[in-house]
Amino acid sequence: MDSILVRGNGALSGAIPIAGAKNACLTLMPATLLSDEPLTLTNAPRLSDIRTMTQLLQSLGAEVASLQDGLVLALSSHSITNFKADYDIVRKMRASILVLGPMLARYGHAVVSLPGGCAIGARPVDLHLKALEAMGADLDLRDGYVHAKAPGGRLKGAVVEFPFVSVGATENALMAATLARGTTELRNAAREPEIVDLARCLKKMGAKIEGEGTSTITIEGTDRLGGATHQVVTDRIELGTYMLVPAICGGEVECIGGTLDLVASFAEKLDAAGVSVTQTNRGLKVARKNGRVRAVDVMTEPFPGFPTDLQAQMMALLCTAEGTSVLEEKIFENRFMHAPELIRMGAKIDVHGGTATVTGVERLKGAPVMATDLRASVSLILAGLAAEGETVVSRVYHLDRGYERVEEKLRACGAHIERISA
Ligand code: UD1
Numbered sequence: 001m002d003s004i005l006v007r008g009n010g011a012l013s014g015a016i017p018i019a020g021a022k023n024a025c026l027t028l029m030p031a032t033l034l035s036d037e038p039l040t041l042t043n044a045p046r047l048s049d050i051r052t053m054t055q056l057l058q059s060l061g062a063e064v065a066s067l068q069d070g071l072v073l074a075l076s077s078h079s080i081t082n083f084k085a086d087y088d089i090v091r092k093m094r095a096s097i098l099v100l101g102p103m104l105a106r107y108g109h110a111v112v113s114l115p116g117g118c119a120i121g122a123r124p125v126d127l128h129l130k131a132l133e134a135m136g137a138d139l140d141l142r143d144g145y146v147h148a149k150a151p152g153g154r155l156k157g158a159v160v161e162f163p164f165v166s167v168g169a170t171e172n173a174l175m176a177a178t179l180a181r182g183t184t185e186l187r188n189a190a191r192e193p194e195i196v197d198l199a200r201c202l203k204k205m206g207a208k209i210e211g212e213g214t215s216t217i218t219i220e221g222t223d224r225l226g227g228a229t230h231q232v233v234t235d236r237i238e239l240g241t242y243m244l245v246p247a248i249c250g251g252e253v254e255c256i257g258g259t260l261d262l263v264a265s266f267a268e269k270l271d272a273a274g275v276s277v278t279q280t281n282r283g284l285k286v287a288r289k290n291g292r293v294r295a296v297d298v299m300t301e302p303f304p305g306f307p308t309d310l311q312a313q314m315m316a317l318l319c320t321a322e323g324t325s326v327l328e329e330k331i332f333e334n335r336f337m338h339a340p341e342l343i344r345m346g347a348k349i350d351v352h353g354g355t356a357t358v359t360g361v362e363r364l365k366g367a368p369v370m371a372t373d374l375r376a377s378v379s380l381i382l383a384g385l386a387a388e389g390e391t392v393v394s395r396v397y398h399l400d401r402g403y404e405r406v407e408e409k410l411r412a413c414g415a416h417i418e419r420i421s422a
Contacts, residue, residue: 003394004407006384007416008366011251014413016242018257018283019045020232022402024194025073026095027171028201028232029053032062032075033102034179035205037227039075044232046070046404048397049093056089056096060103080107087113087144093401097125098168100148101176104137108153112146127162127169134158135173135180157182157221165190165302170217171198177219178207186217192303193262197233204228236262238403240310241378243267243286245413247275248317248386250288253413258284265306269314272296273321295323295360300330312338312379319347320386321360329354338376341369345383345391366391374402381406385415392420 020043030053032039044050046069054064054073061081065074083103090096090113103110114125129139129146135155140147157180160173170190175198177184189195191213199212205228208220239258246253247270260267260279267277270286273293278285295318300308308331318325319342329335336356339349344367348359366389371377377399384391393399396419399406407417 012413013251021235035225036078040229041073085112101172105176105179108150131173155180157184162188180221201230252287256283295325299328312375316379316383337372
């Protein structure tokens with residue numbers, strides 16, 4: 001198993017290109033299942049999660065070609081032959097459940113393994129299933145699989161009211177509704193930029209959708225969808241992560257491709273901590289104004305609130321802030337696994353349930369640490385970049401799920417970082 005060695009190297013400055021969004025790409029790819037015409041995605045990120053979704057779609061009979069060094073994905077579902085998404089692939093990645101809605105909507109039946117538990121919480125899929133049931137699906141849960149059928153071969157439009165916001169359930173229901181008979185209204189829908197991106201792509205394919213980006217999305221079902229070419233939206237989580245580099249190390253970094261609308265609530269917190277964020281014509285320029293950052297309180301919320309996927313990285317920053325910060329995690333019940341690792345590096349953190357109290361120290365100290373999940377892994381790298389001495393982060397396969405060429409991007413800003421292959 002690879003690990004990453006980081007050595008604190010003072011202020012870091014430079015330009016970092018931000019990739020297309022992993023989470024957008026993972027929902028755009030299954031949209032191919034809605035049509036027998038080609039779907040081309042540009043600006044795709046080069047990540048192991050994308051390779052897992054590729055494998056899953058190929059196992060169903062879809063064609064997925066990775067072109068231009070992985071930046072372009074050419075997908076086609078004209079010859080789907082298998083309607084079962086197998087446990088062996090689904091267990092690797094929860095987003096696999098996103099094939100259920102489109103397959104059921106287009107073919108009237110599908111069998112998809114239930115994704116297993118996940119390190120950051122129980123993460124059930126009940127909201128996905130309830131939405132599809134509201135649209136007329138017959139669901140049978142047996143042997144760890146959802147066996148789904150649409151009576152008469154087609155889903156029907158419905159009013160779906162989500163009891164709380166779920167990104168994945170909104171995406172599954174949105175895709176399914178595009179081919180349902182009649183109109184669907186999704187209430188309390190997620191408003192994440194990835195949902196807006198999905199809706200934009202589906203509209204290019206011929207879907208009739210209104211209200212994406214608000215909490216009510218209305219979809220008028222159509223008989224068939226066509227092909228499309230779509231550019232994947234910028235990854236706001238990768239963007240936020242690299243915005244933290246100058247915040248935690250000092251210096252000035254321009255994140256190429258970044259826009260403020262994607263990270264407004266996060267940028268507000270950075271500003272309150274003493275980090276300036278400016279929109280330029282090619283991205284976001286971030287610089288630490290002077291001295292140490294100040295403590296700020298953070299609460300994670302669905303978009304447009306502070307993203308849970310930036311909580312671990314923000315905690316790394318606040319470990320070095322002047323004063324005490326309170327971080328509340330409201331989306332996932334077990335998402336502070338990076339805290340004990342940061343404590344190994346000299347951080348002062350008290351965790352009680354979903355609340356972490358962080359008292360900043362002047363300087364963290366390098367240590368061997370272990371990545372426990374995707375965002376935790378990058379928070380340890382950020383902490384290592386600001387720490388005195390050497391930090392070795394093990395289990396970096398988590399990192400490779402969501403960050404492409406991380407060493408290269410950080411090295412371009414002057415970081416000392418290298419991968420140690422086992
Ligand atoms: C997506 C993102 C993930 C991000 C999360 C929240 C992808 C591939 N992943 O995950 O990076 O952290 O949004 O922004 O896009 N829940 C249920 N029942 C359900 C569905 C969800 O109880 O059927 C719960 C979850 O356990 C969690 C909360 O709802 O506590 C929000 O989860 P959700 O928005 O669905 O996250 P994902 O779509 O899995």
